[in-house]
Amino acid sequence: MKPESATPPFAPVLDRLRAAGLRPTRQRLALARLLFDAGDRHVTAEQLLGEASRAGVRVSMATIYNTLHQFTHAGLLREVVVDPGRSYFDTNVSDHHHFFVEGSAELHDFDARGIEVKHLPVPPSGTHIARVDVIVRVKKN
Amino acid sequence: MKPESATPPFAPVLDRLRAAGLRPTRQRLALARLLFDAGDRHVTAEQLLGEASRAGVRVSMATIYNTLHQFTHAGLLREVVVDPGRSYFDTNVSDHHHFFVEGSAELHDFDARGIEVKHLPVPPSGTHIARVDVIVRVKKN
DNA sequence: TTACCTCTTTAGAATTACTCCAAACTATTG
DNA sequence: CAATAGTTTGGAGTAATTCTAAAGAGGTAA
Numbered sequence: 643m644k645p646e647s648a649t650p651p652f653a654p655v656l657d658r659l660r661a662a663g664l665r666p667t668r669q670r671l672a673l674a675r676l677l678f679d680a681g682d683r684h685v686t687a688e689q690l691l692g693e694a695s696r697a698g699v700r701v702s703m704a705t706i707y708n709t710l711h712q713f714t715h716a717g718l719l720r721e722v723v724v725d726p727g728r729s730y731f732d733t734n735v736s737d738h739h740h741f742f743v744e745g746s747a748e749l750h751d752f753d754a755r756g757i758e759v760k761h762l763p764v765p766p767s768g769t770h771i772a773r774v775d776v777i778v779r780v781k782k783n
Numbered sequence: 784m785k786p787e788s789a790t791p792p793f794a795p796v797l798d799r800l801r802a803a804g805l806r807p808t809r810q811r812l813a814l815a816r817l818l819f820d821a822g823d824r825h826v827t828a829e830q831l832l833g834e835a836s837r838a839g840v841r842v843s844m845a846t847i848y849n850t851l852h853q854f855t856h857a858g859l860l861r862e863v864v865v866d867p868g869r870s871y872f873d874t875n876v877s878d879h880h881h882f883f884v885e886g887s888a889e890l891h892d893f894d895a896r897g898i899e900v901k902h903l904p905v906p907p908s909g910t911h912i913a914r915v916d917v918i919v920r921v922k923k924n
Numbered sequence: 925t926t927a928c929c930t931c932t933t934t935a936g937a938a939t940t941a942c943t944c945c946a947a948a949c950t951a952t953t954g
Numbered sequence: 955c956a957a958t959a960g961t962t963t964g965g966a967g968t969a970a971t972t973c974t975a976a977a978g979a980g981g982t983a984a
Contacts, residue, residue: 665951667961687941702963707942726862726870727941727971741907750907758901762919763893766882769921776917778903780910806980808932828970843934848971868941868970 655679662716672699673709677719682734684722684749690731722749724777739776746782796820803857813840814850818860823875825863825890831872863890865918880917887923 655674659666676693677685685693687706694701710731713719722730724742734751741750757776765771796815800807817834818826826834828847835842851872854860863871865883875892882891898917906912 665960667951669962703941704943704945704964705962708962721867723864723867726864727868729867729941741910743907743910744913748907752904756902756904758899759917760899760901761897763897765919765921766884766889766891769882769884769923771919772885772922773920774917775920776900776915778906778912779914779916780906781913782910806931808980810933843936844970845935845972846933849932870970 658718662713662718664712664716669699669701669705670709670712672697673701673706674713674718677713677731677733682732682751684730684732686728686730722775724749724779739778741778741780744779744781752778799859803854803859805853805857810840810842810846811850811853813838814842814847815854815859818854818872818874823873823892825871825873827869827871863916865890865920880919882919882921885920885922893919 655671655678656666658678659670659674664670673690673694676690676697676699677683687703687710690710691701691703691706694706710719714721714731717735718733720732720735722732722740724730724740725747728747730749732749732751737754738751739754739757741752742748743750754776759774759776762771762774796812796819797807799819800811800815805811814831814835817831817838817840818824828844828851831851832842832844832847835847851860855862855872858876859874861873861876863873863881865871865881866888869888871890873890873892878895879892880895880898882893883889884891895917900915900917903912903915
């Protein structure tokens with residue numbers, strides 16, 4: 643509808659937010675760019691706050707959490723639970739799984755198409771499968 | 784203050800603790816019995832504290848956590864990370880995976896022999912696989 | 925038994941990660 | 955530009971877990 647080219651880096655992110663039904667506010671735009679303009683990554687709330695403040699973006703912790711959860715709901719992010727007491731948010735929302743390096747808080751993706759998970763048992767009655775997560779826990783040699 | 788028939792149920796648990804190199808203290812024995820004398824189960828620290836106090840065992844929260852972690856190190860328990868901000872400890876340490884019912888804090892085991900996880904990619908260099916966790920997240924219908 | 929040393933336990937303070945809240949703010953619509 | 959509904963914010967609040975330092979309890983040797 644509008645082929646304007648005022649702010650090249652903003653446009654794509656703006657459309658993603660609009661498509662998700664999220665009002666494109668200053669903070670959401672800035673966080674979206676930090677998250678999505680750097681390829682696949684795994685971020686904690688704490689880290690994102692740090693990056694934002696380093697980038698000169700003023701955001702509160704509450705907004706970081708709100709935004710992370712809203713993006714997750716919208717399918718723009720995926721929450722990864724591997725470490726007790728700390729949530730990671732993954733900008734890669736394609737079908738994949740994770741390597742988790744114990745101790746070092748490092749996460750690495752691997753494509754789900756490479757592996758096969760076969761013969762999954764039937765889920766408990768009254769439930770249906772929402773997602774299958776494979777976490778390969780590795781240790782440093 | 785001590786019930787008489789204390790020998791039979793204590794013996795096996797006592798040996799497990801000794802074998803793990805853990806001094807069999809009053810609290811460790813009591814917690815071990817609560818944990819292992821009731822088949823496979825998934826317990827949070829909070830829950831275990833509740834059970835202990837209901838059973839008339841006086842233990843502090845610090846000891847609950849210490850014990851849970853020591854048992855885990857000793858291979859008597861397995862920590863399951865599925866829920867952000869809450870750790871479960873599984874008394875089933877055989878090769879198996881989990882169904883996690885979203886929202887309801889319910890965990891169910893399923894045997895790993897029933898499924899196949901094939902063609903796992905090579906782990907990041909400098910690391911080796913310690914464990915593979917498969918978490919099947921299910922939702923209530 | 926007793927002494928003794930080390931390992932354990934404990935209450936409570938501290939920390940961490942996150943959520944909640946009411947007030948100030950801002951994008952959008954008319 | 956004003957109305958209003960969605961957003962952001964600092965700070966208080968909460969839940970889970972860890973820390974601390976002092977008291978307590980197993981194991982062992984004599």
